[in-house]
Amino acid sequence: MLSNLLRISFVFILFTQISWATGAEPADTHEYQLSNGLKLIVREDHRAPTVAHMVWYRAGSMDEVNGKTGVAHVLEHMMFKGTHKVKSGEFSRLVAAVGGRENAFTSRDYTAYFQQVEKSKLENVIKLEADRMSNLNFDDAEFFKEIQVVMEERRLRTEDNPSSLLNESLMATAYMSSPYRHPVIGWMNDLQNMKPVDARDWYRSWYAPNNATVVVAGDVDAKQILALVEKYYGVATAHELPVRKPQIEPPQKGVKQVQVKAPADNAQLAMAWKAPRLEPGKLDDVEPYALELLTAVLDGYDNARLNRSLVKQQKVVNDVGVGYDMISRGPELFLIGATMAKGKTVDQAQGSIRKALEEVKQKGILESELKRIKVRILSDQIYKRDSIFGQAMEIGSTEMAGFSWKDINYMLEKMQTITPEQVQAVAKKYLVDEGLTIAILDPQARKSAGKEGK
Template identity: 55%
Template sequence: MPMRCTRLIPLLCLLVAPLAAHANPFEHKLANGLNVIVKEDRRAPTAVHMVWYRVGSIDEKNGLTGVAHLLEHMMFKGTPNVGPGEFNRRVAAAGGRDNAFTNRDYTAYFQQTPKAQLEEMMRLEADRMRHLTLDPKEFAQEIKVVMEERRMRTDDQPPALLYEQMNAVAFQASPYRAPVIGWMNDLENMSVEDARDWYDRWYVPNNAYVVVVGDVDHDEVFRLAEQYYGPLEPRALPLRKPQEEPKQLGIRRLTVKAPAELPVLLMAYKAPVIRDVERDVDPYALEMLGAILDGHDAARFPQRLVKELRVAVNAGSGYDSTARGPSLFFLQGSPSEGRTVAELEAAFRAEIARIQKDGVGADELARARAQLVAAEIYKLDSMFAQAMEIGQLEAVGIPYRANERLIEKLQAVSAADVQAAARKYLDDDSLTVAVLDPQPLPKTPRPRSGAVPRH
C-alpha cells in the first residue's frame, strides 16, 4: 500500500547506522564521472553491490509516464554478452540475490552475494550500463508484464488507486503528479524506441554512482571499478529545467469510487523537504510531528482516535523529508463502523488543532524520539540497509557524509519547533482531501492476463 509511513526512511534510518558499522566510507571518482562509494563491513563474508542512476519518474514527460520503470524491467533482457534472463541466473548461481527498483527520484539495481563474486557482479552491471540489447520482441512481452503489474498493484487496490488520484490533484506542475508505474494509456502506446531513447539519454556513467558495502577492501573495489566501469564513455546529459509547484490557493477535494470494504480518508498537506542540512529546521520538526502522531501504539492517533474516541479502525500519518521534488504530510485512516468519513476528518482536525494551540509535551517528544530509534535499529543492522542509506541520500542531493549532522539536527528538534511547523504547514490552503467511496465488491475476481510482474 503506498501510504505506509515513510516518516524517517531514510532519515531516521541514519540514527542507527553508526551502531551497525563504524567504518567510514571511502570514495573514488572515475575519469568518466562515475562515483564509487565503498563502506567496509567485516561482520559477514558477503558484499552488496548497487548501481544508482540519477533518473526517475520525475524526469518523464507527458505521454511517456512509466518509461523509467519500464526500462528497469528491460535491463534484465540481455546484452550481446548476456542473454535474456541470464543476469538473474548468474546471480543465483553465485549464491546471491538481486533485484531493482524505480522511484520518483532514481532507479537502482542491486546484488548481494558472497564477497568472492563481487567482480562478476561489477562486470555484469558495467556490461548492461551501455550495451543493453532492447529487442522489440522482448519489449512487447515486458510491456504486458508492466501493464499487469499496474492492474494488480494499483487498479485492483483501492487504497493505491486513491493515493494515485490524490497525487494527481495535489500536484499541478510537478511531475510527481504522475504515478511511477505510468498511466495505462501511456503504457499502451509506449514503444521500444521510447525505451531506447531513455536508456541512451540517462544510462551513462556520469549519471550514475556505485555503492559497495561488505567484507571488501576499498582499494580492490576501486581497482575493479576502473577495470569494468572505467572504459565506459560519458555523454552530455539532457538539461533538467525546474518544475516548481505553484503555491496552492485553497483546499482541494476529490472522491474515488472503487470496490472496497471500508472507506478511506487521505488528508495531504504541502510540506518542505531538506534542501540545506544546516539551515533547515521545519523538515526535521515535521519528521518528529509524524512520530508524535503515529510513531508507536501510545502515539496520539492510535491512542486518541482508535482507542478512546473509537472514531477510526486505523489512523496514521506519513511524511518523507528527502526528495528531489516537493513533499506531502499525510493523515490517513478509515472510520469505525457506524462512523463517517466526515467525523474522522473532524477528529483529525481536532488533534492537529490541539498541537497548534497547546503544543506537545517534553515527555511526549522524548518518547517519540526513543520509539523511533528502537523501531529502526534492528532493521538497519545490515549491509543492504547501509548501502540503501548512502544511495538514497545521494539520489536526492544530500551528501551521504552529512548523515551525522542530520542526526544531530533531528535530535535538536524542540517542542516549540514541532508546534511552529504544525501551525505553518497544516493549513487548509495547502490541503488536498481524498476520500475512497467503497462500492460493492465484485462476485468474481478479475481474470489475470498471465503476465506475472518480475518484482
Template identity: 45%
Template sequence: MWPHAILSIFTTIALIALPLASPLSQEFQLSNGLKLIVQEDHRAPVAVVQIWYKVGSAHEHRGVTGVSHALEHMMFKGTKAYPDGLFSQIVAEKGGRENAFTSSDYTAYYQQWSSENVGLSFELEADRMNNLVFKEEEFLKEINVVLEERRLRTDDNPQGLAREANRALAFQESPYRHPVIGWESDIKGMRLDDLEKWYQQWYAPNNATVVVVGDVSSKSVHKLAQQHFGGLARERVPVLRSANERISQGTKRLSMTSEKARVPMLLMSYKVPSLGSVRMSDEIDEADVYALDVLAEVLDGDASARFAKHLIRGESLATYASIGYSPVSLLDTLFSISAVPAEGVTLDQLEVAITSELLEIIQSPPTQMEMQRVKSQVVASRVYAMDSMENQATIIGQLESVGLDWRLKDEYIENITEITASDLVAVVKKYIRPDALATTQLLPESLL
C-alpha cells in the same frame, strides 16, 4: 519501562558512534564521472552492490510516464555478452539475490552475495549500462507485465487508485503527480524506441552512483571499479528543471466511489518540503524537515502515539490511521494521512477529528517526556536499520541520488535529537494549512 530504557541507551550509543562512521566509508570519483562509495563492514563475508541512476518518474512528462520503470524491466533482458536470463542465472548459481526498484527520483539495481563477487557485479553492471539489447518481442512481453502490475496494484485496487488520484490532486505542476508505474494510456502507447532513447539519455557513468557495503577493502573495490567502469564514456545527461508548484487557493477535494471498495477511506495530503527541496531553496529551514519527521512519529509512531491513543482507542472514530512522509526526496513532497472510519462515523466527521488532532499540537504541544519517547523511537529505528548492510547501502544511495551528501546519514540522529516541541508547533502552523491540503474520500458503492 524497560523498552524506554533500552531505547535511551541506543540513543546514547548512536550519538557516541557518529564520529566513528566516516573512517570506514570512502568516496571515489572516476574520470568519466561515475561516483563510487564504499563502506566497509567486516561482520560477515558478504557484500551488497548497488548501482543508482539519477532518473525516475520525476524526470518524465506526459506521453512517456512509466518509461523509467519499463526500462528497469528491460534491463534484465540481456546484452550480447550476457543474453536474456544469464545475468540472473549467474547470481542465483553463486547463492546471491538481486532485484531493482524505481521511484520518483531514481532507479536502482542491486546484488547481495559473497564479497568475492564484487568484481563480477561490476562486470555485469558495466556491461548492461552500455550494451543493453532492445528486442521488440521482449518489449511487448514486459509492457504486458507492467500493465498487469498496474492493474493489480492500482486499477483493480480501490485504495491504490484513490492514493494515485490524491497525489495527482495534490500536485498540480510537480512531476510527482505522475505515478511511478505510469498512466495506463502512456504505458499502452509506449514504443520500444521510447525506452532506447531513455536509456541513451540517462544510463551513463556520470549519472550513476555505485555503492558497496560489506566485507571489502575500499582500495580493492576502487581498483575493480576502475577496471570495469573506467572505460565507459561520459555522456551528455539532461538537467531536471525545478518545477515550482503553484500555490493553492484553497483545499482541493475529490470524492470517489468504487464497487470493489469494502470500507470507506480518507486521504489527506499536505504539500511540505523535503531535504532535496531545501537544497534548492533559501526560504526553507532544513530543521523543518526533521521537525516534520518527528511530528509524524508523535502522531503515528506506535500504539502510544496520538492517533492511536485518541482517534482509534480513545474516541473510537477510526479503525486505522497512518502517516506517510519521506524526507529524502528531490522535490517538495507530501505529508499524507490515510484513515478508515469506525462503524457509524462518516468521512467528514473523521476529517474534522484528524484536523483537530493536528491542530492540537499547537494547543497542547508534546511534553518533554513525549518528545523523549518519540526521539528514542526514531533513533532506535535508525540504529536497527543501520545494522543491515542492505539498508546502509540504500540510505547512502538515496541521499546521493537526490543530490544530497551521503554523509548526511551520520548527522541524522543528531539533527533529530535537536528538534523541540516548539519546532513541531512551528511546522504545523507553517505547513498544515487548509490551502496546502488535498483531500480524497473513497466510498464503497454499497454505502450510497
C-alpha cells in the same frame, strides 16, 4: 492504507542514528570519482563475509515527460533482457548461480539495481552490472512482451487496489505542475502506446556513468573495490545529460478535494498538506526536522496521538497513518490517511483528525513526549546496524536526493536538537486548509463471481 503513501527515506536516514549516538565517524566509508564521472562509495563492514552492490541512476518518474509516463519503470524491466554478451533472462540466472540475490526498483527520484552476494563473488556481479550500463540490447518482441507484464502489474497493484487508486488520485490532484503528479508505474494509456524506441531513448539519455552512483557495502577493502570498479565501469563513456526543467509547483490557494469510487469494504480518507523538504546546502533548516518529528508524535508508535484517539478511544477508524519524506528531489506533502470503522463516516474521521491537530497547534507537545520519541527512534533502529543492504540503501537514497552520505550524521544530530515549540510551530504553519488536498474513497459494492461478464 498508508503503505502506499509512506516512503522510505526517513527509515534509511534513521539507520545510522546509532553511529551518531556513539560519536562514531564513518571512517570506514570511502568516496571516489572516476574519470568518466561515475561516483563510487564504499562502506567497509567486516562483520560477515557478504557484500551489497548497488547502482543508482538519478533518473526516475519525475524526469519523464507527458505521454511517456512509466518509461523509467519499463526500462527497469528491460534491463534484464540482455546485452551483447548476456542473453535475455541470463542476468538473474547468473546471479543465482553464485548464490546471490538481486532485484531493482524505480521511484519518483531514481532507479536502482542491486545484488547481494558472498564477498568472493562480488567481481562476478560487478562485471554483469557494468556490462548492462553500456550494452543493453533487447529486441522489439521482448519489449512488447514485457510491456504486457507492466500493464498487468498496474492492473493488479493499482487499478484493482482501492488504496492505490486513492493515492494516485490524491497525487494527481495535489500537484499541478510537478511531475510527482504522475504515478511511477505510469498511466495506462501511456503504457498502451509506449514503443521500444521510448525505452531505448530513455536508456541512451540517462544511463551513463556521469549520472550513476555505485555503492558497495560489506566485507571488502575499498582500494580493491576501486580497482574492480575502474576495470569494469571505467570503460563506460560519459555523455551530456538532458536538461532537467525545474517544473516548480505553484503555491496552492485553497482546499482541493477529489472523490474516488471503487469496489472496497470501507471508506478511506487521505489528507495531504504542502510542506517543505530539506534542501541540499540548507542542513540547518529547522522545519523539515520538526515535520519529521511531528509524524512520530502523531503516528510514531502504538500509543501515538492519532492511533490512541481515533482507533482505541473513539473507534472511528480501523487504522490511521502519517507520512512525510524529509529528503527528496521534488516538492513534499505531509500525509494523513485512515480507513473508516464500520458504521463511521469520513466526516467523523476528518473531524477527529482536525481536533487532534488543533490540540497540537494550541497546546503543543511535552518535552518528555518528544524525548521519548527520540529515544524510541534510536532504540528501534539499533538492530539495523547488522544490515549490510540497509547501509547501502541509506547511502544511495541520500545521494540521489542531492545530499552526501557525509551529511547523514549531521542530519541526525540536528534532529536531536528540535524543540517541542518548533514542532508546534510547523503544525500551525503548514497543517492549514490553504495547502490541503483531501481524497475520499467512496466504497462500492464488489461484483459477485456469478455476475461477472465473459
